[in-house]
Amino acid sequence: MPDSVAGQCTRHELTSCKKEAGNVEDVVDLNGGRSADNAKRLENSATDEQMLRGHVVSTLDAIMRQPLVYRMWMAPFAKKKFAPIAAHNDLGLIRRVLDVGCGPGTNADYFGCNDYLGVDLNEQYIRDAEKRYGASQGRRRFLTADVGKFVAPPGERFDFVLVNSFLHHVDDLTTRTILLNLSNLLTEDGHVHILDLVLPGSTSVARFLAQTDRGEFPRPLEKWHQIFSESFEPEVFEPYDLGACGVGLWKMVYFKGKSRI
Numbered sequence: 001m002p003d004s005v006a007g008q009c010t011r012h013e014l015t016s017c018k019k020e021a022g023n024v025e026d027v028v029d030l031n032g033g034r035s036a037d038n039a040k041r042l043e044n045s046a047t048d049e050q051m052l053r054g055h056v057v058s059t060l061d062a063i064m065r066q067p068l069v070y071r072m073w074m075a076p077f078a079k080k081k082f083a084p085i086a087a088h089n090d091l092g093l094i095r096r097v098l099d100v101g102c103g104p105g106t107n108a109d110y111f112g113c114n115d116y117l118g119v120d121l122n123e124q125y126i127r128d129a130e131k132r133y134g135a136s137q138g139r140r141r142f143l144t145a146d147v148g149k150f151v152a153p154p155g156e157r158f159d160f161v162l163v164n165s166f167l168h169h170v171d172d173l174t175t176r177t178i179l180l181n182l183s184n185l186l187t188e189d190g191h192v193h194i195l196d197l198v199l200p201g202s203t204s205v206a207r208f209l210a211q212t213d214r215g216e217f218p219r220p221l222e223k224w225h226q227i228f229s230e231s232f233e234p235e236v237f238e239p240y241d242l243g244a245c246g247v248g249l250w251k252m253v254y255f256k257g258k259s260r261i
């Protein structure tokens, strides 16, 4: 909660502040006045709430890091999320795929006939993906690495670079660095394909879900367009809804672009 609110609440206002600050009953001055003590205690309540939120998010994060949990959570949405890529591209023509932030191989099934390399920071995801796809399918490889520092072997290039639901996990500077690096890894005829979470401007379920996502950096559409276009010439920029049973839950965007280099 902003300091200005914590420091200026009247008794009446405190009732509404309660929603933001948590349990505020014990902060009200019995004399009906304001006091520095009250403000301080209200502020502490807000900090407590932020800490609680932090705990909830990190607990959820720890749970979602488990490959099986993540795969079960993603299962109803993975195909719909990937739909714009399937609609705009002939996957049969792809030669070499780099899947950036590949998770536990969520998208690997689309690239059974292609040379495929999936990279992710979470070793558990990579082990899970290897178990399911690795050993028996020589053309699919998985690597544990920080994409921000990933350097492909010299001369290794990809005509299909997939970045699915990854960039809203990294800040602007890192996002720009990664995209520039990826633009260097594309073949001349290759494309980057990005699917990511949009932060809608107006109050809505989609905005709430974007704000409470594990990834801290969902961005407005215009911001995504700007960031993508710095490293790639746009060919497709297509917003779409992702949801279940006809109800839109998340706002997403698909971007396809060629390297500017």
Ligand SMILES: C[S@@+](CC[C@H](N)C(=O)[O-])C[C@H]1O[C@@H](n2cnc3c(N)ncnc32)[C@H](O)[C@@H]1O
Pocket (backbone or CB within 6 Å): 074, 100, 101, 102, 103, 104, 106, 107, 119, 120, 121, 122, 125, 145, 146, 147, 148, 163, 164, 165, 166, 169
């Ligand atoms: C929302 S998941 C998306 C996974 C997968 N692309 C999918 O479509 O299901 C984001 C992924 O990014 C990975 N990740 C986050 N930061 C990373 C980094 N710096 N380098 C590589 N992977 C990272 C996480 O481990 C996680 O698997």
